[in-house]
Amino acid sequence: MEARIGVRNTKSILFKSLIVFLAFVITIPLIIVLLYIIKMGVMQVNWHFLTKIPAPVGETGGGVSNALLGSFIIVLMSSIVAIPVGILAGIYLSENAGTRLAYYSGLCVDILQGVPSIVVGIVIYFWLVKPWTLLNISFFKFHVLIANPLSGFSAISGSVALAIMMLPIIIRATEQTLLLLPPSLKEAALSLGVPYHRVILKVIVPCGFAGILSGIMLAVARIIGETAPLLFTAFGNPYLSISITRPMETLPHLIYTYATSPYNDWINLAWGASFILLMFVLLLNIFTKLITRKWNIQL
């Protein structure tokens, strides 16, 4: 009997040590990746690197200013589209839980969350990049033409693709945060005669602001590293361009193209770009964690 208990206890201890070992061993790849990127990238970053465009093959030096600016513009544009739509749809889902429309849009959020990013790229390619004509008829003096206004790789199409990837994260964050708020808050405001839209915009949303903000930040951190949707939409551009109807370079796309190039200078540029991208994403994530912990939000 004694021996039996001993065996069981040993088994328990062995199991615990196995679990602890496996749980902590998985942080090693992350640490290795982080350290390696920092080691290779931190040497590249200097003033020159941040302000110059990539040098042509054969010349040394150059920088990634086009990709930095492009990433900033594209993420800004997709945020402008996705944040209002996401917050409003999140409000609808939390306010009207149980209606048929809420059920179907909730389902669509789940679907959007699982869509592979490359599929979003394909679809936006057909919506905004490929030239199409839906309607082209003339009668009397009128000429009706419904066609693709952009046709061609453009920063706008890249932003739309990224906005679609942002939506589910913002919607879920908004919905979860608003569901956590006590209903008495809304009831108190309504009983004072405050109109519905003011209750939502001036009472409910400010109360859940931290949760919504952290959802937005997570969404930005997620899309700024997305490459696959941009391959067929924003496409990439070796020159500095601020025209949003033209192809535009972004950091992840620059990393992808230069990482597979055979030139050492370009690979070094990609290391530097990876370093900047990684630091930005990690800081944004850590900052979000601090916010959610301060306001005690569960996402």
Next chain:
Amino acid sequence: MDPSLKTGKKSMKKNKVDNAAAAGLIADKEQVTLRENKRLDLAYSQMIWESIFKFILIIMSIVLVIIVIGVLITLIMQSMPSIKSLGLGYLWGKVWDPVNNVYGAYPFLIGTLLTSFTALIISIPFSYAISIYLGEYNVKGWLSNLLKNTIELIAAVPSVIYGFWGLFVLVPVVRTFEIKIGVAPYGVGICTASLVLAVMIIPYAASLGTSLIRMVPSPLKEGAYALGATRFEVIRSVILPYTRSGLFAGILLSLGRALGETMAVTLLIGNTSAIAHTIKEAFFGPGNTMASVIANEFTEADHTVYLSALIELGLVLFLVTVIINLIGKRIITRYTNK
């Protein structure tokens, strides 16, 4: 908004002014009427805004449904040429040769399944271990928080960076390993891609598993302890059976991620559409997944059938990931409502 209210209010306003004029009331009374009218106007405009706001909310959620239906319709319409000319046999045709107009998706289906399931099998012990550690052994405290946040950071690193790192660090390591065991030393290949993919998908199953294990009712665990069970026995015969379906859902979500992951896999898989002949070759040699072949060949596709064959791959990918995700989500909802 009720239109009769509008006319009613207007006529009321008019009546009041008329009455005031007819009775020759003094100026301050007119002032009062005006003020009342202002309040009415304000209330009225608020009511209009209220309905506009509700309308906007409805529009926004309809937009979501339209986006998803639009995605599906676009994929189906654009893959129509290939569905028509290649038929269902496309999915298990073994040769992919765009130059001679021969298309078969079999190499990519096999590549996708092989990478995803290898990655899944590697990741399962780790995600279970993290879930059990954070959910049962170490629920609170700084170490638990630190580990939890670190695991979440793994998911935050962009996939192109994993691919880039793997290309320069992991590939040489795998190459020396391949020389040792005596297979062709490509370095890139399904094995390398699966290793990186395994690390990338761990956080999805782990964070879900952690929260589910934390939700196991403590009376169940206490009952088992009271009967003299050790910690291992409690975990094995109470916690794991109780959370089985939830942990399975977490694995499904991980699988959904693995199937659709593009950039890291594209950089590491070697991109060849030929089918390997031996199992060893298939596992260590280069291959291609559905996502990576789309990423590589989409902009090069120069004729209709070629392009739409690629889009059909996208359609298959979309449907498979959506179904896997929805099943996973359904299990989680059922589990958390129980």
